[in-house]
Amino acid sequence: MASQVSSCLDVQSVPESYIFPPETRPGKLTVPLCKTNPVIDLGKAVGQARTDIIQQISEACQRFGFFQVHNILFYSITSTCLINLFCSFENSLKELMVSCKDFCLHQTNSLEDHIVLWKQVINHGVPECLIIDTTKVFNDLFNLPAEDKVNVPEKNGWFYTDSMKFSSNGVHLWRENIKVPCQPLEEECVQLCPEKPNRYREIVVSYVKELRKLSLRILELICEGLGLEGGYFEESSEVQLLTANYYPPCPDPSTTLGLLRHCDPSLITILLEGDVSGLQVFKDGEWIGVKALSNAFVVIVGNQLEIISNQKLKSAEHRAVTNPSEARTSIATLINPSLDFVVEPAKLLVNDLNPPLYRPILYKEFVHSSRAFGPDTEAIKYRISSEL
Structure with missing residues (x-):
């Protein structure tokens, strides 16, 4: 960071003034991501x-x-959909790559699971x-x-x-x-x-x-x-x-x-x-x-x-x-x-x-x-x- 905070926080170890007490700090235990x-x-x-x-x-x-x-608008991933999205503007391309990655990670899921995944369509506007x-x-x-x-x-x-x-x-x-x-x-x-x-x-x-x-x-x-x-x-x-x-x-x-x-x-x-x-x-x-x-x-x-x-x-x-x-x-x-x-x-x-x-x-x-x-x-x- 090119700021005064970077001079304090761009460090190899945490300064003592940033270390919280054990009862307050996150600790090393892995916090699960909410799946629902x-x-x-x-x-x-x-x-x-x-x-x-x-x-x-x-x-x-x-x-x-x-x-x-x-604002994700995928209901399914088809070859036509992929071609259209790749030809769209730059922001959609980034979104597509994230979606394709998720799709590959879920290849072992049932077709019904894929449909549920892509139907989480939210339109905040x-x-x-x-x-x-x-x-x-x-x-x-x-x-x-x-x-x-x-x-x-x-x-x-x-x-x-x-x-x-x-x-x-x-x-x-x-x-x-x-x-x-x-x-x-x-x-x-x-x-x-x-x-x-x-x-x-x-x-x-x-x-x-x-x-x-x-x-x-x-x-x-x-x-x-x-x-x-x-x-x-x-x-x-x-x-x-x-x-x-x-x-x-x-x-x-x-x-x-x-x-x-x-x-x-x-x-x-x-x-x-x-x-x-x-x-x-x-x-x-x-x-x-x-x-x-x-x-x-x-x-x-x-x-x-x-x-x-x-x-x-x-x-x-x-x-x-x-x-x-x-x-x-x-x-x-x-x-x-x-x-x-x-x-x-x-x-x-x-x-x-x-x-x-x-x-x-x-x-x-x-x-x-x-x-x-x-x-x-x-x-x-x-x-x-x-x-x-």
Whole structure:
């Protein structure tokens, strides 16, 4: 890395200030990849099939606290399909190679298994060229010289931090991070975009707008799944924050973390994980890895959705681990209420048999009473519930 973080993290062994205590670090045990990742086809959320998609989303949010959406459009692999795809533009060629690799790995499976594999067709609607451009522009930003990155304006919600600016009990995270306020998308916010890298403003603004549309689409499906009136989440999703993380290769991932174990304080988080896996979710008493899918999004249930649903939907505890050989860039879009929004269980979801599990709380009170990482994000929820 050509940055001040590279001078700290481009090393042969992990510096002591980055080594987490044994009870916190990932350790050397292999974390299994989740083989039943909930994958939702948003393209089918119309007509009679809409009910099935809503049910799939509800079940995924209840069982896992997250689900995936992506744009792979293969139902089968035929010679005609291969020829057409090879003749298409460059981005499709990359996708094809990944698909052919998967196909070869599954040659011993039954025909029925192949059909199931290719029918995991997800249509989130965000152009793949925009996803690729957005990932590249953040990679370019993180690889700028240190003096260019420290000039990112740290006001009005903008904040750039290298690995030395955040610590948990004196231990630093193995990452760089930038936070970008992006909804409401006011002119002042747009003008504060960094001048470098080239096209940053154009690309990120376009990405923000597409993610806004995607988030409203997903929230409306969740709303229907809970039995709430249409548009219920409009007021609780007025604020949108983008946070991008860069995780350099790490000589010993068993001792470090890119992000601590936490629940998101958002309504939902839409994560662009990239091509390198690193997201892990805590489920049923153990960590499971979420396989990175090219051009895919992981939708994570946040604390606010758990509260509003009166715990019908469960926020997902998760963390980010590092990789010994590959750098990883992830881009998370957090959909939040405004600071003055009162977060409480939806009235339609509580009654004598299902009393509210949380008291009403201003979102800013929730944020100020909890920390960004660690058990506090869980503790604040139960503190709210215990004060009923």
